[in-house]
Every structure is written in C-alpha cells, then in structure tokens.
Amino acid sequence: MWKQRAINETFAKASRYTKNFIMTFKTTIPLNTTEAYIRCRGVSKTYYKGKTTVTPLEALDLDVGRGEFLALMGPSGSGKTTLLNLIAGIDSPSTGELWIGEQNLASLKRGQLTSWRAHNCGYIFQLYHLVPILSAYENVELPLLLDKSLSPKARREKVEMALDLVGLSDRSDHRPTELSGGQEQRVAIARAIVTDPGLLVADEPTGDLDRASATAILELLQELSSKYDKTIVMVTHDAVAAAAAMRTLHLEKGQLAEQATTLKPQTV
C-alpha cells in the first residue's frame, strides 16, 4: 500500500526531483539484499521461426534482491527483452524455474499469469504505450478497474496519488497526444505503480527521450526503488541509464556475460 505519510514527508522536505534528495536515499540502501525476490534457475526460452529453432535465453541463473534496481544490457538479440518479458509474466520459459517472491511463474497458465501481472508487476515500455483515446487519469486508472473491491473514491485517490508522485497532477485531463514524451513516460510509470506492485520492469524507458527527460525518468525510477522498495529490472542500451541502477548485467547470446555492481549508483 502507498504510504501517504511517506509521501507527505517527501513533499515537506524538498523537491523529489533534486539530485541531493536522490543521493540521500542512495547512500542508505544495501545493494545486495540477502533475500532474492527474483530467482531464475536454468531458465531457457525457445521458439520456432518457420523451420528454425531460436533460443534467445539458455539455462540462465539470476537472483535479484527485493528493492534492487537492476539494469540489463547487451547487444540486440542477446535476450534482454525476452528475459524481461519472462520476469514480467507476459511470456513463459520453455524450461527452468522463475520465482518472483513465492510464486514460480513457470508453473502458471496464461490466465493465472494475467491475474498475477495485475497484482504484482508494472510494465514500462520504451514507447510508453498509453491508450491514445484515454486521458492521463484514465490511463492510470486502467489497472485499478480490475479490482472489483475498490470503490470509485478509493480508485480516484490512488490515481491522484500516483499522478502526484510522478509530478503530473496538473495534466490528468490531458490525452497522450497533448503530452511531451517525458510526460507520457511519467504517465506510463504512474500506470505501472498505481496498483503498488512489488516489481517494475522497464524496457528501454529512456530510449525515446531527450537527455533531460531521460534523467528525470531515471531519477524517478531510483526513487521508486530506494524509497518505495520496488524491485526494478530495466533493459537499456544506454550506459548512462544503466549507471543509474544498483547493478548492471550484460547478456550475450542468451547468457550472462558480465556483472557490474555499483555500490553507489551514479547521480544521473
């Protein structure tokens, strides 16, 4: 659940988007938590393209701690997005086990995965993928419509809180076409976090943004990880973006090639 008190405190102290604010939290976060929130064990993914068998991921083992901000890098076709889709539960591994918290996603059927996603995972796309006919408010509200127990008032409060957190309260009536790229991505982040999932996955969230907007988005992701304990897995080609994460993994040909841990994530 959102911690209203924490948000209020944040507002009382200072602007959330200043570098000093971000750094205050970075220094207090343990990078390698003992509890692994994401556990991949021998995860492979194979699909068929005509008569050709393609294996973008092969026998991959990976642990990601709760509240960790992980960046996945690698050349095109290295399996980054495939891994991200598996972790987000929009695809299933061909073999192996993929645990998110206490749930092995590999054992879930499609309908169960859909339900799991609704409660546990927020997805942030490179091209935002907002529904164009809906306003920012309505886009953020979408995942909450799945929860029958929520009253309209509770739904409104959650949406307003999420938009507030990404600094777009004043743009809630705007349609995606009336927003800048950075603002659209903020709405997409608000949509991803509005159900308060433990896991956020982001597929090149800054890939389509200018440097200033990208910096703001990365700061926001850092804040979500550090302050709200969200586990974030981000695919990126951008070394600057990767530097904002606590740890960076390099994938090559479906396998982990290299791991870089940043004890103190860089200020973006």
Add this chain to the structure above:
Amino acid sequence: MKARHLLGLALKQITRHRVRSALTIAGVATGMFLYASVQTMQSSLAAVTQLGAEDNTLVVYRENRFCPSTSRLPEYYLPEILRIDGVAEAVPIQVTVNNCGASLDVITFRGVPPENLLEYNPDIEVTAGSVEGWIGRSDAALVGENFALRRSLRPGDTFEAVGVRVYVAGVVRSPLAQDNNVAYVHLPFLQQASRVGLGVVTQFNVRVTDASQMEAVADRIDELFAADSAPTNTRPEKAFFAQTARDLIEMIGFTRWLGLGAVLAVLGLVANALLLAARGRIKEGAILQTLGFPRLAVGLIMVWEGALLGLFGGLVGTLGAMAFFHLKRFTLGNEGLTMALTPDWSVSLSGLLLAVILGLIASVWPAIVASTKPVVSSLR
C-alpha cells in the same frame, strides 16, 4: 472486473473516435431505417388483411365487383339484412374514390346516414369541429386526421375532389388506421353528388353478434340475394382487401428481401468497422493484457462496442422510420380500399433489438482477433 467498466471503455472508444463512429452509426441507421420501413409496410398489410378474433364486421358488396363504382346495391336490402339471425346492426354506405388503381394518394368519400355514423364507428373521436356541425349541414364532411393533414384541411374549409365539393365540419380520429384516411359525408348527399342516385349504395357494413358466426351470416346474406337483381358477395373487409390487393401484397412481400438485404448490410458494415478497429488496436489489446486485463475482457470491450454501435444506429434508424411514416402518413389505396402505413412501436422495438443482436454478432470475430493475438509479438 465489472461489466460496467468494460461498457465504459467501449463507450469511450465510440465517443472518442467520433468520425469513425458517426459513419458507422449512420450506416447502421440507414440499414435499420430501410428494415423498419419494410416491416412497417408488412405489419400494416397484416393489419388490414389478417383476420383477428376481435373482427366481427362483414362487408356486403355486389357480386363480381371491381371497384366501388361497379358495386351498386339497392338500399332496400337493409331491412332484409337486419332480419337475418346473428346480425347486430347494418349500415348502408356509398363509397366514391378518385382512383381505383393502386395509389399513394387516394381520396375516399364514405357516405353514411348521419344518424348512424357513431353506431357504425363508435370509437371515432372528434379532434376539431363537431359532429353536430356535421349533422346540421348536408354537404358537410368529417375528415379523417391523416387525410386532413395530407390536404392541410381544417374545420370551415371547403374542398373538391371527384366532382364532389364538401364543407369540412370536423376532423376525426379512429383506432382503425384506414378510417383516418377517408372523409365521411351524408349518404343522400353523396348519392346525388356522385350521380349514382338515391336508393343505391356501394356496400353494407354488417356487424354480427358473435365473431364465430361471421361465415354463417355471410352465407345467409349471399343466399338471400342470390336470385335477386343484385346478387351479393359478403366477406370480412380484410378478406376483400386481401383479394383485391393481391398484386400489392406480392409487391410488399418482395420488400422482405430488401429488409433482409438491409440486415445483411448492417451486419457487414459493423463487422467491417470493428474488424478494422480491432486490427488497429492489436497493440492496445496487448497493452491491456500486459496490465492484467484477461483476454475475455479485451474481447468483451469489442463486443460491447458492437452492441452499442448497433444500439445507437438502431435507435436513429428505427425512430427515424417511425417519425418518417408518422409525418408523411402514407395511405396505399386499391379498388377503393385503403391501407394506412402506420408506424408501430413493436416494429421499432424489434428493429432495435435486431440492430443490437447484429452488432453483437458482427463483433464476435473482431473480438477474437483483438484478444487472441500473442501479447509479446503484438507489443513489438
């Protein structure tokens, strides 16, 4: 997920794609207008040709009649008809029309004894002018409201047709649609004005005491005058219409195919619009599924959209058809018998229901397309 949320999302898809929705709704409305028009003709035809349990009126014509002008019966038949068992009452009527063929603008004068009008048609209601004004003036006419509207007639006006000039004493409304398209005049006046002469009438309208005796009474009347100078042919009025308007009925029957064509056109139009929308929204469907919307919910948004497009188009089309027939007040006449094309709520409701069902059917395939594409490939 609550159904109303899906309905809300479908409604937003319609209201926020205004041009696409307006064009689709206009197409559905056109198809349903045509369908409702055809159904109005069919139901109006059924109303004047199909006997119901409540029908208890026989019409006595001259045998081998073709048109009112060829049906000449002596008025002195009246007391003999009244003496037959099972006859409750009988009224002699002279009918004069401007056109014996099939026509949309028939002018019909019905000459009835002034003192018998309310017995002949007890449900008649005077909406303007008065019955007293009509009784007190021999050249006066009580004009059916549809007739009055078509000809813009009001009490105090005079008009001339078929060589008969009358003064409008009032406007009347009857639950029988065909009665709203005639002008009631005094029998002796019409007999003289139309030059058939006093003592000659076109028909006798005979009300029987028991509807189950209709056939027996009709046979007795025809037997009674079989050897007379003017043999008769007695049947329910609806049976006469069904016989005389065979060509018309065949033609209206053919319009069923037009109605079917309209239905298929609506089906194709909605299906095409939704399929195009579904293809354009593959990514949107995948996004919703990524957010946790079940495939069924994604498909149901499309189904709701189809139903709503059908509903809106159906509303515009069927209500438009009702308004059109109500305002135009068409009357089809043939051999002096008239059939009013009367808009009917049951036709509108059935049209509306059909439009919604068509929208639902048309949305099934687009819904499958929208909800079954693999999420991962759709997001690329």
